[in-house]
Amino acid sequence: MEKTDPKKDYTARTVILANGNFPSHPVPYGVLMEAERVVCCDGAAERAISVGIDPVAVVGDGDSLSVELRGRLGSKFIHDANQDDNDLSKAFNYCRKAGWKSLAIVGATGLREDHTLGNISLLSDYVTECDVVMLTDHGVFTVYLRSATIASVSGQQVSIFAFDPMMAISSRGLKYSLNEMRLSRWWQATLNEAEGESFRLEFNGGPVVVYRTWAVR
Amino acid sequence: MEKTDPKKDYTARTVILANGNFPSHPVPYGVLMEAERVVCCDGAAERAISVGIDPVAVVGDGDSLSVELRGRLGSKFIHDANQDDNDLSKAFNYCRKAGWKSLAIVGATGLREDHTLGNISLLSDYVTECDVVMLTDHGVFTVYLRSATIASVSGQQVSIFAFDPMMAISSRGLKYSLNEMRLSRWWQATLNEAEGESFRLEFNGGPVVVYRTWAVR
Numbered sequence: 001m002e003k004t005d006p007k008k009d010y011t012a013r014t015v016i017l018a019n020g021n022f023p024s025h026p027v028p029y030g031v032l033m034e035a036e037r038v039v040c041c042d043g044a045a046e047r048a049i050s051v052g053i054d055p056v057a058v059v060g061d062g063d064s065l066s067v068e069l070r071g072r073l074g075s076k077f078i079h080d081a082n083q084d085d086n087d088l089s090k091a092f093n094y095c096r097k098a099g100w101k102s103l104a105i106v107g108a109t110g111l112r113e114d115h116t117l118g119n120i121s122l123l124s125d126y127v128t129e130c131d132v133v134m135l136t137d138h139g140v141f142t143v144y145l146r147s148a149t150i151a152s153v154s155g156q157q158v159s160i161f162a163f164d165p166m167m168a169i170s171s172r173g174l175k176y177s178l179n180e181m182r183l184s185r186w187w188q189a190t191l192n193e194a195e196g197e198s199f200r201l202e203f204n205g206g207p208v209v210v211y212r213t214w215a216v217r
Numbered sequence: 218m219e220k221t222d223p224k225k226d227y228t229a230r231t232v233i234l235a236n237g238n239f240p241s242h243p244v245p246y247g248v249l250m251e252a253e254r255v256v257c258c259d260g261a262a263e264r265a266i267s268v269g270i271d272p273v274a275v276v277g278d279g280d281s282l283s284v285e286l287r288g289r290l291g292s293k294f295i296h297d298a299n300q301d302d303n304d305l306s307k308a309f310n311y312c313r314k315a316g317w318k319s320l321a322i323v324g325a326t327g328l329r330e331d332h333t334l335g336n337i338s339l340l341s342d343y344v345t346e347c348d349v350v351m352l353t354d355h356g357v358f359t360v361y362l363r364s365a366t367i368a369s370v371s372g373q374q375v376s377i378f379a380f381d382p383m384m385a386i387s388s389r390g391l392k393y394s395l396n397e398m399r400l401s402r403w404w405q406a407t408l409n410e411a412e413g414e415s416f417r418l419e420f421n422g423g424p425v426v427v428y429r430t431w432a433v434r
Contacts, residue, residue, distance in 0.1 A: 086404065086407070086408060109330050110327065111355060112355045112356065112430065113326050113333065113337070113353055113355060113356065113358070113428060114356070114374075114376035114407045114408070114428045114430075115407075116330065116333065117334070117337075117376075117378065117403040117404070117407070118376070118403055118404035118407040118408070119404070120330070120334075120403065121402045121403035121404045122402075122404050124402065125402070136330055138328060138329045138330060139329065139330065139331070141330070157331075159331035159334075159335070161334065163382060163401055163402060163403075164382060164401075165380060165381060165382075184380055184381075185338045185339075185341065185342070185380060186334040186335055186337065186338035186380075187303065187334070187335035187336070187338050187339050190303070190331045190332075190334070190335040191303060191331070191335070211330060211331045213329065213331075
């Protein structure tokens with residue numbers, strides 16, 4: 001039986017809708033539909049508009065927009081042909097320049113796996129500049145630059161990822177304790193479980209990527 | 218327009234069906250249906266049988282098998298309650314012990330993102346023991362322990378991932394050349410493109426994970 005975490009509130013004033021799987025789980029879908037403003041990666045604009053979203057901006061190189069939709073968007077279409085940034089980063093940079101610092105990213109996973117991997121790791125860059133989470137149909141990704149206490153529900157599935165295989169991580173409040181563990185592979189700290197209303201990760205160096213599922217065992 | 222690579226042949230004598238998204242793209246679906254033998258992670262058994270697959274083994278702790286299906290499987294159900302291995306590794310270990318060394322993994326991505334990440338990185342461990350590829354609905358993951366020349370199609374999208382941020386990688390035959398590049402984030406060598414029928418990666422250390430899309434621009 002799936003229970004979503006009733007205590008979690010991922011409401012963000014600005015939601016970025018990326019061009020992966022359109023959210024169907026009630027948490028990311030709700031956050032998207034109740035956002036104060038939505039910024040779309042251009043490939044996601046058509047679907048967003050079809051469900052009644054009126055994006056404040058649609059950012060990208062425009063290749064995936066029809067001529068008709070581009071015309072209808074008018075000045076809301078923000079052309080960014082930068083080859084060094086992916087679609088998500090173009091939307092993020094637009095928000096950053098606009099001064100919008102409370103961000104939730106939805107629709108960033110679920111299709112091409114290389115996009116999923118890239119988008120998850122980009123959170124680590126974004127989090128130095130703003131308050132950002134990534135919500136998927138299965139859970140939430142958050143990134144920590146220093147040791148943190150993280151809200152949870154007893155039985156919630158937790159996975160932890162790092163980019164530096166030399167960095168030691170320890171935990172309190174997880175079913176399988178990490179003791180100065182160094183993560184040289186992505187699977188090594190996955191499939192853990194929260195024991196209560198929070199758990200603690202201790203490390204020097206960061207960033208550390210934490211994934212918590214909506215489903216609770 | 219999507220073109221799949223006509224020169225690629227990912228036929229493997231043994232296919233492991235994991236418990237992520239059941240394959241719908243013709244390449245992984247075809248490889249699954251034409252396998253000499255299929256080993257299922259237990260959560261994938263029901264779906265496999267429903268499309269006419271007769272697995273040689275269904276491996277796992279059995280929690281996701283109905284009593285009825287477990288009864289019907291009889292000795293084909295291989296109970297493995299090891300808490301240290303995930304479902305995919307239980308199936309892999311079964312194949313390894315059986316001496317089956319030509320493996321394709323399908324259905325290992327597309328649902329919980331932490332499973333996707335873990336399963337992709339497990340390839341790096343498996344490849345030391347057998348010839349293994351991971352096929353998804355969007356592309357193929359292969360892992361290299363030393364410098365390699367890799368088949369491609371001009372315009373094929375290519376992404377490269379490493380686990381060691383200190384390891385330098387160089388490329389020939391990709392649109393955006395890697396020159397002694399060190400990958401400290403998963404996005405850094407994504408969204409590249411093959412220029413011809415092969416490309417070359419040079420590095421000391423490994424493993425390097427390569428993703429090639431089915432779609433060709």
